Amino acid sequence: MPIKKIVSEFFGNEDARRLDWRIQRGGYEAARKALRTMSPEQVIEEVTTSNLRGLGGAGFPTGRKWSFIPKDTDKPKYLTVNADEAEPGTFKDRYILEWDPHRLIEGVIICCYAVGIHKAYVYIRGEYVRPYERLQQAVDEAYEAGILGPKVLGEDFSLDLYVHRGAGAYICGEETGLLESLEGKKGWPRLKPPFPAVVGLFGCPTVINNVETLSHLPKIIENGGQWFADLGCERNGGTRLFALSGNVKKPGVYELPLGTPLRELIYEHGGGIQDDRALKAIIPGGASSAVLTADEVDISLDFDSLAKAGSMLGSGAVIAMHEGICMVKALHNIEHFFAHESCGQCTPCREGTGWVYKTLSRIVAGHGRMEDLHALRIHSRNMTGTSICALCDGAAMPLGSFVRKFEHEFEYYIKYKRSYVEARSETVSI
Amino acid sequence: MSFQFTEENEKKFADILSRYPNKRAAMLPTLHLAQEQNGFISEEIEAFVAQRLEVPIVDVREVLSFYTLYFRKPMGRHHIRLCMSIACWIRNCDEIKAYLEQKLGVPSGSVTEDGNYSWEAVPDCLGACELAPMLQFDKYFEGNLTREKIDELLDGIQNGHKS
Numbered sequence: 059m060p061i062k063k064i065v066s067e068f069f070g071n072e073d074a075r076r077l078d079w080r081i082q083r084g085g086y087e088a089a090r091k092a093l094r095t096m097s098p099e100q101v102i103e104e105v106t107t108s109n110l111r112g113l114g115g116a117g118f119p120t121g122r123k124w125s126f127i128p129k130d131t132d133k134p135k136y137l138t139v140n141a142d143e144a145e146p147g148t149f150k151d152r153y154i155l156e157w158d159p160h161r162l163i164e165g166v167i168i169c170c171y172a173v174g175i176h177k178a179y180v181y182i183r184g185e186y187v188r189p190y191e192r193l194q195q196a197v198d199e200a201y202e203a204g205i206l207g208p209k210v211l212g213e214d215f216s217l218d219l220y221v222h223r224g225a226g227a228y229i230c231g232e233e234t235g236l237l238e239s240l241e242g243k244k245g246w247p248r249l250k251p252p253f254p255a256v257v258g259l260f261g262c263p264t265v266i267n268n269v270e271t272l273s274h275l276p277k278i279i280e281n282g283g284q285w286f287a288d289l290g291c292e293r294n295g296g297t298r299l300f301a302l303s304g305n306v307k308k309p310g311v312y313e314l315p316l317g318t319p320l321r322e323l324i325y326e327h328g329g330g331i332q333d334d335r336a337l338k339a340i341i342p343g344g345a346s347s348a349v350l351t352a353d354e355v356d357i358s359l360d361f362d363s364l365a366k367a368g369s370m371l372g373s374g375a376v377i378a379m380h381e382g383i384c385m386v387k388a389l390h391n392i393e394h395f396f397a398h399e400s401c402g403q404c405t406p407c408r409e410g411t412g413w414v415y416k417t418l419s420r421i422v423a424g425h426g427r428m429e430d431l432h433a434l435r436i437h438s439r440n441m442t443g444t445s446i447c448a449l450c451d452g453a454a455m456p457l458g459s460f461v462r463k464f465e466h467e468f469e470y471y472i473k474y475k476r477s478y479v480e481a482r483s484e485t486v487s488i
Numbered sequence: 489m490s491f492q493f494t495e496e497n498e499k500k501f502a503d504i505l506s507r508y509p510n511k512r513a514a515m516l517p518t519l520h521l522a523q524e525q526n527g528f529i530s531e532e533i534e535a536f537v538a539q540r541l542e543v544p545i546v547d548v549r550e551v552l553s554f555y556t557l558y559f560r561k562p563m564g565r566h567h568i569r570l571c572m573s574i575a576c577w578i579r580n581c582d583e584i585k586a587y588l589e590q591k592l593g594v595p596s597g598s599v600t601e602d603g604n605y606s607w608e609a610v611p612d613c614l615g616a617c618e619l620a621p622m623l624q625f626d627k628y629f630e631g632n633l634t635r636e637k638i639d640e641l642l643d644g645i646q647n648g649h650k651s
């Protein structure tokens with residue numbers, strides 16, 4: 059069966075970001091359908107039926123998220139589109155922004171109509187210059203054509219959309235860090251509650267959705283929520299983009315139904331492991347997710363199966379590692395990232411990520427002690443569920459899982475002051 | 489001479505302000521604009537931005553020290569950001585880092601003597617792991633790096649092939 063492509067339909071096509079070309083291929087028809095023939099409640103209902111879940115990382119049902127926005131409020135409401143994409147291993151939103159920005163804009167219109175929003179901001183990471191240029195150009199075109207502005211698609215509905223560039227901070231991808239940053243401050247996440255749905259951007263009710271989540275909306279409105287739900291598996295609607303990287307032959311972005319086996323992604327779409335070596339470990343949902351061993355490669359790629367296995371589907375970033383990769387050094391690399399990116403607000407996170415990185419640095423330098431392993435396990439426990447935002451939990455997830463699943467490599471490194479993997483490859487080549 | 493926006497940037501600044509319900513929210517875009525014009529954010533620009541956005545200077549300074557894309561001192565004519573995060577590390581960015589350092593002759597975080605390049609090896613994933621190992625050269629991404637590719641990139645520039 060050919061694989062259904064929804065958001066990736068036009069990836070790689072140079073014409074697809076031109077408005078006229080896109081309109082000839084049904085662009086903005088779904089938004090028109092929603093505005094002309096559906097009530098906002100009907101739109102929300104279709105999205106709820108579709109089982110679309112947040113594709114930024116948390117997997118929260120999108121229809122439900124929208125329903126938390128207060129109906130009768132005097133305050134303006136906002137949409138902020140999360141295009142910060144900085145979870146290590148994640149690069150899927152970049153493809154939408156670069157190849158099909160009009161799909162995102164159409165999704166934004168549909169969401170704003172459903173929730174009664176007249177102002178939307180796309181928060182795009184500062185390093186994404188080409189994606190920014192292409193999105194901004196598409197927005198300009200949409201304004202010129204009357205698709206955005208005081209009368210969206212000629213209907214009695216106004217919408218302004220602004221693209222706002224970030225400036226290099228992973229934490230601004232966390233939804234409340236993003237709001238602080240958009241307000242012109244450092245991106246320190248906020249204590250919740252209140253949730254952004256009630257007190258969000260500029261103190262007003264705010265929806266925050268990921269680029270890909272919103273980009274699925276046009277097809278859901280065109281074909282109906284049930285159609286989308288049927289593409290996926292139970293409680294996990296539709297398809298999603300998987301960003302595949304690491305030791306695979308064909309790294310890239312692949313759109314697959316939720317519920318696809320991880321094995322299929324790696325061996326069929328990704329072409330298998332580089333140099334046909336043995337697969338050793340997989341990070342299934344960005345650096346914040348718990349690592350899986352090669353034995354777990356038959357797992358179904360959906361939010362619930364990964365959660366049951368103690369990991370997460372997260373941002374859909376799948377990183378494969380073969381037998382030549384040292385798990386101690388891999389974890390050291392990951393924890394360096396978290397120590398660097400902790401915003402420093404909460405003690406368990408600020409101190410914890412720092413200690414973990416220092417301890418791992420010591421082990422990698424050959425000065426580790428057996429007690430270090432115990433300390434790492436305790437840190438991983440104490441860094442779970444103890445802080446303002448989920449960055450800290452995101453650092454604890456790989457920590458706990460790498461140490462548990464590859465304990466022998468850590469023990470070997472501490473005992474012999476060298477990497478098990480490197481030692482073994484030397485023995486083999488003799 | 490004190491810092492001012494060019495006439496064109498003054499227009500862009502007005503457009504930026506119109507997008508937000510308050511001036512403070514224009515902080516990041518205003519700093520981006522100032523950096524585009526001047527290459528880095530000097531103390532004088534800090535004061536300028538504070539005055540234009542009607543916020544205390546410390547607020548601008550706090551933002552500058554929090555984000556990594558604002559430069560606070562002059563950089564090279566070209567700026568290179570090499571990704572050292574997990575997917576690039578798996579694909580041997582350590583080797584590329586050593587080669588870049590050797591080739592440019594200065595450690596990460598500095599400017600070459602001739603002022604042509606500044607470079608840094610960053611722990612953040614730049615969002616193009618399918619191109620690993622990769623780097624950002626000024627605005628755009630270059631991937632599947634090898635020593636040869638680095639040579640091409642840097643020597644090409646020196647010979648004026650690239651703007």
Ligand SMILES: Cc1cc2nc3c(=O)[nH]c(=O)nc-3n(C[C@H](O)[C@H](O)[C@H](O)COP(=O)(O)O)c2cc1C
Nearest residue numbers: 112113114140142143144231232233267268271448
């Ligand atoms: C530390 C951290 C970083 C995050 N980074 C991103 C990101 O770059 N992009 C994104 O869409 N969501 C990111 N998220 C998730 C957001 O907080 C939020 O759940 C998401 O944007 C909501 O949109 P969705 O429901 O459409 O997924 C991050 C979360 C955390 C805790």
Ligand code: SF4
Nearest residue numbers: 401403404407445447
């Ligand atoms: S958990 Fe870490 S990143 Fe999140 S708010 Fe606390 S210190 Fe900042």
Ligand code: FES
Nearest residue numbers: 571576613616617
């Ligand atoms: S890890 Fe280098 S671009 Fe993602």
